[in-house]
Structures are given as C-alpha cells and as structure tokens.
Amino acid sequence: MHDNFEKEVQRKMEEMRLPPSAPVWGKIEMEIKEEKKRRRGIFWFLFAGLLLAGGGWLGYLSLVSDGKQANIEINVPAKKSNADQKTSASIQPDRQPRNSIEDVDLPVSIEGKQPLTKKPQSNSTNTIAEKEERFNKKTPETAQPGIIRTPTRKEQVVISSIEKNNKQGNHVSGDKPIDMATPANEITSKTKSTDGSSIVKEQTPVITDSAVKPITGKKQLQPAAIDSSLKKKVAAVKRWKKQISLNIGRSSYTSGLFANAAVRNDVLQSSSGVTPNFNSAAPAKVSRGFAFATGFHLSKQVSKKWEFLVGLQYSFYSTQTRVGDKKAADTTVRFNMDKVAVDEFYTNTSRNNYTSRFHVVEIPVSFSYKPVQKAPLHISVGISYGRLLSTNALTYSRTSNLYYENKENYNRDYVPLTASVQYRFGGKRGMAIQTGPVIQYNLLKLQKEDLSNIPHLFFAGLKTDIRF
Amino acid sequence: MDDYLLVKECLKGKAAAQRVFYDRFASSMLAVCYRYTKSVADAEDVLQEGFVKAFKNLHQFKGEGELGGWIRRIMVTTAINYLKKNSRYASELVFGEEHLHAVSAYQPHMNLQAKELAALIRQLPSGYQTIFNLYAVEGYSHLEIGKILGIQEATSRSQYARARALLIQWIDQKNNEHKTTSYAR
Numbered sequence: 001m002h003d004n005f006e007k008e009v010q011r012k013m014e015e016m017r018l019p020p021s022a023p024v025w026g027k028i029e030m031e032i033k034e035e036k037k038r039r040r041g042i043f044w045f046l047f048a049g050l051l052l053a054g055g056g057w058l059g060y061l062s063l064v065s066d067g068k069q070a071n072i073e074i075n076v077p078a079k080k081s082n083a084d085q086k087t088s089a090s091i092q093p094d095r096q097p098r099n100s101i102e103d104v105d106l107p108v109s110i111e112g113k114q115p116l117t118k119k120p121q122s123n124s125t126n127t128i129a130e131k132e133e134r135f136n137k138k139t140p141e142t143a144q145p146g147i148i149r150t151p152t153r154k155e156q157v158v159i160s161s162i163e164k165n166n167k168q169g170n171h172v173s174g175d176k177p178i179d180m181a182t183p184a185n186e187i188t189s190k191t192k193s194t195d196g197s198s199i200v201k202e203q204t205p206v207i208t209d210s211a212v213k214p215i216t217g218k219k220q221l222q223p224a225a226i227d228s229s230l231k232k233k234v235a236a237v238k239r240w241k242k243q244i245s246l247n248i249g250r251s252s253y254t255s256g257l258f259a260n261a262a263v264r265n266d267v268l269q270s271s272s273g274v275t276p277n278f279n280s281a282a283p284a285k286v287s288r289g290f291a292f293a294t295g296f297h298l299s300k301q302v303s304k305k306w307e308f309l310v311g312l313q314y315s316f317y318s319t320q321t322r323v324g325d326k327k328a329a330d331t332t333v334r335f336n337m338d339k340v341a342v343d344e345f346y347t348n349t350s351r352n353n354y355t356s357r358f359h360v361v362e363i364p365v366s367f368s369y370k371p372v373q374k375a376p377l378h379i380s381v382g383i384s385y386g387r388l389l390s391t392n393a394l395t396y397s398r399t400s401n402l403y404y405e406n407k408e409n410y411n412r413d414y415v416p417l418t419a420s421v422q423y424r425f426g427g428k429r430g431m432a433i434q435t436g437p438v439i440q441y442n443l444l445k446l447q448k449e450d451l452s453n454i455p456h457l458f459f460a461g462l463k464t465d466i467r468f
Numbered sequence: 469m470d471d472y473l474l475v476k477e478c479l480k481g482k483a484a485a486q487r488v489f490y491d492r493f494a495s496s497m498l499a500v501c502y503r504y505t506k507s508v509a510d511a512e513d514v515l516q517e518g519f520v521k522a523f524k525n526l527h528q529f530k531g532e533g534e535l536g537g538w539i540r541r542i543m544v545t546t547a548i549n550y551l552k553k554n555s556r557y558a559s560e561l562v563f564g565e566e567h568l569h570a571v572s573a574y575q576p577h578m579n580l581q582a583k584e585l586a587a588l589i590r591q592l593p594s595g596y597q598t599i600f601n602l603y604a605v606e607g608y609s610h611l612e613i614g615k616i617l618g619i620q621e622a623t624s625r626s627q628y629a630r631a632r633a634l635l636i637q638w639i640d641q642k643n644n645e646h647k648t649t650s651y652a653r
Contacts, residue, residue, distance in 0.1 A: 006604040016499040016582040
C-alpha cells in the first residue's frame with residue numbers, strides 16, 4: 001500500500017518534464033519511414049508474387065489446354081448430327097478452329113456439294129495431310145486403310161486446281177462449269193478426261209463416298225459428352241493473348257530542366273562579375289541517355305474496346321552527367337544527417353561524361369482502349385511495380401560539391417506510370433504487330449535524399465509489341 | 469486536437485500529426501526514461517525506441533484509458549528491456565535471495581525539487597532504482613514487479629524497502645544541506 005512518501009514521490013515525478021535534444025525526433029522519423037518502406041516492400045513483394053503466380057498458373061493452363069484443345073477441336077465437328085454433316089463446310093470456317101476445318105470439313109464439302117472456293121487454298125492442304133496423318137497416328141484404331149482414307153497432298157493439289165479452275169471459270173471439263181451437285185466420282189472422271197494422267201488415277205478413290213467416312217470414324221471416337229466446364233475453361237484461356245514487347249527510347253530526369261536552369265543562373269552570375277557563393281554550388285547538367293525495355297505480356301479482351309494486360313519486363317535506363325576527375329581519397333560527406341566515409345569521388349567540374357545506368361525489373365499492368373472500332377488504334381495507360389536491380393548512379397553532395405557513389409541513396413522501388421498510343425498491323429487471328437510512341441514517368445522519387453533536383457525518372461520512346 | 473483524433477491522423481501516416489504526437493509526450497516521457505537510466509543519452513535512446521514502438525503499435529490503442537498512460541507503459545517496458553540488454557545495467561539487475569527487510573514508517577519532509585528527487589533516485593543502484601520506480605512511481609504491485617523482472621515477490625519487497633530506506637536517508641541529508649545553507653544566508 002502506498003503511503004504519503006510514495007504519493008509525494010509520485011506527485012513530484014509526474015511534474016517533471018525533460019525536453020529531449022533535437023536529433024531524437026530525426027532518428028525516430030527515420031525509423032518510422034524505414035518501417036513504412038519495409039511494410040510497403042513486403043506488400044509489393046506479395047503483390048508481385050501473386051501476379052507472377054497468377055501469370056504462371058494461366059500460362060500452365062494454356063499449355064495444358066493446348067493438348068486438350070486439339071482433341072476437342074477434332075471432336076467438336078463430329079458431335080454434329082449426320083444431317084449437319086452436309087452443311088458443315090458452311091459452318092463459318094472462321095469460327096471453327098483451323099484443325100477442325102481442315103481435318104473434317106474438306107471432304108464433307110465435296111460430299112456435301114458446297115462450293116469448293118470456300119475451302120482453304122493450297123497452303124492449308126499441306127497441313128491437312130500432315131494433321132490428318134498425325135491424327136491417324138494418335139488414333140490408330142480409326143486409321144483403317146481403305147475405310148478412312150484421307151486425301152494425300154497430291155490429291156489436295158488436284159482439289160485445289162479444281163477450285164482454281166472453278167473460280168476462274170476455266171472449267172475442268174471443256175467449257176462446262178463443274179456442277180457441285182455432281183457426284184464426286186464424276187468430277188474425278190471429268191478431271192481424268194482433261195488431264196488423262198496417272199495423277200487422276202490416284203485421285204479416284206479419294207473423291208468417293210469414302211471421303212465422308214473419316215467423320216464417321218471420328219464420330220465413333222467421340223466421348224459421349226465433352227465436359228462443359230473444360231470447354232469453358234479452354235475458351236477462357238483462349239482469350240489470353242501473348243505478347244512480346246520492346247520499348248526503345250531515351251530516359252532522363254523530369255526536373256532536369258529546372259536543375260539546369262539553376263546551373264545556368266550560377267554561370268551567369270559568375271560571368272557578370274558576381275563572386276559565386278559556395279553555397280550556391282549546383283549539380284551538373286543531366287542529359288538524356290539510351291533506354292530500352294523488353295518483356296512478356298499476357299493480354300485479355302475485357303470488352304469490345306478494352307483490353308487488360310499484365311506482364312514481366314526488364315528495363316534499362318541511363319542518363320548522362322558531366323563530372324570532373326575521379327579522385328581516390330578518403331573524405332566524409334553529409335548524408336541523411338549522418339557523415340558517410342567515401343574513399344573515391346568525382347569533382348563537379350564538368351570535364352567528362354558519366355553514364356548512370358539503372359537496371360530494373362518491372363511488373364506492368366495496363367489497360368488498352370480502342371476508341372474507334374474500325375481503326376486499329378490502341379491507347380494504353382498502365383502502372384508498373386519495379387525493383388532496382390543495380391545502378392552505378394552517383395549522388396551529389398551539395399555541401400562538399402562532389403559526386404560519390406552511394407547505392408543506399410537510390411530507391412529500390414519503382415512505380416512508373418505508362419501511356420502509349422499504338423497502331424496495330426496484322427490479322428485478327430494470327431500474329432499482329434503494334435507500334436507507337438510511349439512515355440513513362442516514375443511516381444516514386446529516384447533518390448532518398450535528393451540534392452541534385454532529379455526526383456523522377458522519365459522515359460520517352462517507341463513501343464513495339466508482337467502479339468501471337 | 470484531442471488524443472483520439474491525433475491517433476487517427478497518425479495512423480493515416482501523416483508526418484505532421486506524428487510530430488504533434490511526439491511534441492505532446494516527448495518531455496514527460498523523457499522524464500520517465502531518465503528515472504530508469506544513469507545518463508541522459510541512455511534516456512534518449514530509450515525514448516527513441518519507445519516512440520518507434522508506440523508508432524508501430526498505435527493501431528492497438530483502442531481509446532480505452534489515457535493515451536499518455538499507454539505510452540508511459542510502453543516507455544517503462546522499453547526502459548526495463550534496455551536495462552536488461554545493456555551490460556552496464558544488467559549486472560545490477562541480478563537479485564539474490566535476501567532476507568525480508570521491513571519498510572520503515574518514517575516519513576521525511578519533501579522539500580526537494582522534482583529534479584533533485586529524480587537525481588537521488590538515479591543514484592540508487594540499478595536494481596533498487598528499477599524496483600523503486602516501478603513500485604513508488606508507476607504504482608505496480610510487488611507481484612507484478614516480480615513478474616516483470618523475473619524475481620520473487622519477496623525479493624521485490626525487500627529490495628524496495630532497502631531502496632526506500634536509502635533514499636529517505638539521502639533526502640534527509642539533502643534537507644539538512646538545504647537548512648544549513650539557508651541558516652548560513
């Protein structure tokens with residue numbers, strides 16, 4: 001139990017105040033900031049990890065589904081009823097996966113008396129044979145000779161020549177156009193009468209009723225039902241497009257202009273007879289340097305006009321600074337209220353060019369907007385999270401008026417905002433190339449203690465993407 | 469700005485609010501740290517560590533009780549951890565088994581200034597100083613002190629009685645010095 005003595009002591013001690021010295025708050029503030037950065041670092045690390053894991057998962061899904069997709073693509077047309085078979089050639093080839101058209105629809109088109117002109121040309125006929133061969137190898141039970149006989153390459157040449165002639169109006173048999181309703185046998189015979197070569201002899205069994213049989217055979221191969229969820233999954237994965245990007249341009253610091261103005265002011269003052277004040281020492285002019293970025297992206301169409309992109313890229317930025325001679329001497333410079341020992345430094349006499357290089361790995365996330373549906377113009381805005389891998393950039397000490405290497409002074413985190421306008425060349429389905437100007441502005445300060453007035457890194461250049 | 473609002477602003481990471489928070493409590497908390505240590509530099513080290521802890525754990529302050537009391541508890545804990553970690557103090561915080569020392573009923577006159585009293589408390593050996601501060605100033609029970617320092621409750625009682633007796637002796641001496649000086653004038 002507390003008696004009077006304790007109470008008196010307590011009262012006296014409560015009264016006591018002792019103001020701390022000034023640097024205490026500075027140290028506390030620094031520690032709080034460090035803690036904040038650490039937490040932010042953890043957050044971004046986790047975020048980046050999640051993105052990478054997500055990207056990896058999607059990539060894995062797309063790889064896995066490629067195999068499954070091939071089966072599904074072969075199987076899907078065969079799911080159609082026999083009644084549909086006759087019209088399968090007109091099942092909008094564009095909407096069907098290419099394999100299925102080539103493997104299944106071509107023979108049907110002849111049987112189904114559809115115009116051959118809608119069929120793929122000679123290029124695709126090459127793949128027909130190859131793919132069919134592959135299919136037969138995969139499914140030996142269906143590859144029964146005589147029953148599932150599919151067109152060979154030579155046979156396809158004949159078919160395409162018929163197509164060609166039909167298109168041009170050069171009818172195979174005299175001046176009479178080939179009646180598509182004519183049975184395939186007749187076509188063959190007509191061809192035979194024209195060419196009269198051994199090729200025709202080879203064709204005979206091809207263009208027969210047996211041409212339909214592969215479908216029948218494949219139909220027997222079909223599972224009773226294709227898992228609808230798998231189909232959905234495949235469709236979802238299919239919507240992701242892959243893209244390789246290359247940005248080439250120049251990088252600099254955004255407030256370099258203001259810094260240069262300060263330098264010019266100093267020069268003007270000294271030339272006009274005013275003694276330059278040591279305190280007005282300013283860093284040398286910073287000029288632009290070569291920069292590039294290359295990476296891999298996944299893009300997904302989220303609506304008719306909007307597209308979402310995420311990826312991973314390596315960026316290289318550089319800037320040029322004029323510095324003086326390199327001196328190897330022990331000295332101390334002020335940095336963040338502390339003194340830092342430096343064993344070599346550059347004077348601020350603008351004699352030599354010094355290239356500051358920044359190697360950064362970034363995870364960009366962006367949205368692309370297509371303002372006009374018919375024009376392949378894409379406007380993109382995005383944000384990235386990057387980590388500085390290494391740099392040789394120098395730190396300017398205003399008090400000592402020198403440059404020295406201080407890696408601690410450079411922020412490891414990069415959060416650049418990106419905007420670009422690109423024009424897309426290439427088909428909707430195949431490979432496409434898009435190119436256009438890009439600008440990038442790093443939201444985070446480049447240096448922790450910025451005495452050179454170079455807070456933000458800026459990049460401008462040309463962005464080219466190859467989509468596949 | 470009241471304490472609750474101040475905490476809210478600090479939690480948003482506003483530097484200005486953090487500075488206000490520091491300015492509001494720094495001098496009173498340094499006095500707390502000063503009583504546990506032997507030098508102002510050590511006290512400032514404890515203060516710095518305590519404030520960093522306070523800012524980190526500010527989200528744990530639920531507004532129950534006074535903010536000042538909450539920070540004070542952090543400072544006291546930080547100070548004790550500092551003493552335990554620091555070799556200069558750690559050796560004096562080892563308490564052996566001692567016979568119970570009775571607390572005297574003597575009440576000295578307290579004509580001393582707060583700073584003078586604090587200086588006398590700081591002259592006590594670290595073990596006595598810590599237990600005296602915890603019991604007489606912070607109001608912890610001997611049981612709690614035993615748990616904090618990892619000692620027996622009886623040891624805490626005994627140490628406190630000795631510290632108290634020593635301090636009263638010094639206070640009396642100081643009082644006598646004051647009297648002599650005033651007579652001389």
